Amino acid sequence: MQKKPRDPDNLGIKLDAQLCFAIYGAAHAFTRTYKPLLEPLGLTYPQYLVMIALWEEDDQPVKAIGDRLGLDSGTLSPLLKRLEQSGLVARKRDRDDERQVRISLTKKGAELKAQAAGVAGAIGKAVGCSVEEAVALRDELIALKQRLTKAGSEKETLPSA
């Protein structure tokens, strides 16, 4: 029985549909898994990602966070205000470049990192795979994202030409 790859450049609508549902479902399953774990911390999933970015490097401008997460100011501005209201971050204009708003962790925000370790542990269980498998999955997702992003821009990110 052959695998009849009769359209190498075309997934076919059936498979395309299945891939659609798969990535869509996986992403939502991920956020749904996180939600109950993050609730005790008072964070949503996107807010958690912002906090991770700040735990990795404190005192970043909005733009840098946006680049890291692939979000624009339309999403980040209100999100950061909520984090500020929660007392986790501070927002202050950069003295040298008044266009920029630098986001920094408050004491409370920095302390939250300890609790986040527990979240990571729970996710490890939920994903139900070894570190090696998690690494492999991470790399595949990154590769998928890069292929999609590359196809989308198709200009600036050319490999060598």
Next chain:
Amino acid sequence: MQKKPRDPDNLGIKLDAQLCFAIYGAAHAFTRTYKPLLEPLGLTYPQYLVMIALWEEDDQPVKAIGDRLGLDSGTLSPLLKRLEQSGLVARKRDRDDERQVRISLTKKGAELKAQAAGVAGAIGKAVGCSVEEAVALRDELIALKQRLTKAGSEKETLPSA
């Protein structure tokens, strides 16, 4: 040099964070890839998924579509109204069970399927992999989703016990 899997049940916050960003980024990259392709059809990505479900099987109740996509009525009700306003679907109460609203394709909605084939082709190129690779990716995503969903419920979906 060993791979020191010192916490087999714990991804570690570093890897957890990376996996977070990876799945988040991949999902968004996917929808961003679809967006310009679906715009000519007048569909958003979630609307496209609903249309796929209806192309596969016409005349479904809202509940069935929700189960297929993992969405509730809070999301689907307004979305379906927009599809109705676009003239792609019709909503009518089931005679036998007046609680149900059955969604069916209009002529226009059914005809749109032909154009969707072109979208699938473009995605095939964007994903930049063979049918076999796409199948593998799909299966991994489905497996990931199931592991996450299983961990979340931890009760009803037990494998055998």
Next chain:
DNA sequence: CGCAATTCAATTGCGCACAATCTAATTACG
């Protein structure tokens, strides 16, 4: 210096996601 182009952030508007609540219809049970 002076003005145009650029950059950063905020705001607005629309469309998901999802929890919580509500109404109406159906089913189950005594």
Next chain:
DNA sequence: CGTAATTAGATTGTGCGCAATTGAATTGCG
């Protein structure tokens, strides 16, 4: 039969995600 429990769908409120616009600050260039 009648009431309780269940089910389907809609509605409300909060929080993303993103395009488009706005406004302020900075940079570039003559």
